[in-house]
Amino acid sequence: MAEQATVPAPGAVITVRYRDLDTLGHVNNAVYASYLEMGRVGFLRDVSARLGWPTSGYEFGVNVPFVVVELTIGFKSPAYLGETLDVAVRMPSAGRTSFAFEYEVRERESGRLVATGRSAQVMIDPATGSKAEVPQEFLDAVEAVQGAPVERR
DSSP: OOOOOOSOSOEEEEEOOGGGBOTTSBBOTTHHHHHHHHHHHHHHHHHHHHHTOOSSHHHHHHHSOEEEEEEEEEEOSOOBTTOEEEEEEEOOEEOSSEEEEEEEEEETTTOOEEEEEEEEEEEBOTTTOOBOOOOHHHHHHHHHHHTSOOEEO
């Protein structure tokens, strides 16, 4: 029986492509960073749509300006060519200028846990490149999208 998901559904659906594979025939470890990014972008599109902000193009990035400062990935089982992977994302916590994302990658048909991840982001002021506060309206929209509170640190 598959492990129960601990992360809500918003994120991305990915079909493993040949270019994602390593010489052993499974997804190369470096590719998972892109998979998590795809999940993060999908999640943020849902948040942006809830706020009435653009969900693509230059304006999408301007409304939520942050940099990823840390990324960890735990590999649980291999993924193979043609499998469909669901990347689920949630924001468990946020501070004054930073926030965390947690990720789960599961094979869709079986529910098999493929990978987990965690990233830390820092909001920035695009004009100066310095830290900026995480907007409350952004956190409120995140909570609505994920259906769970964001712990304030």
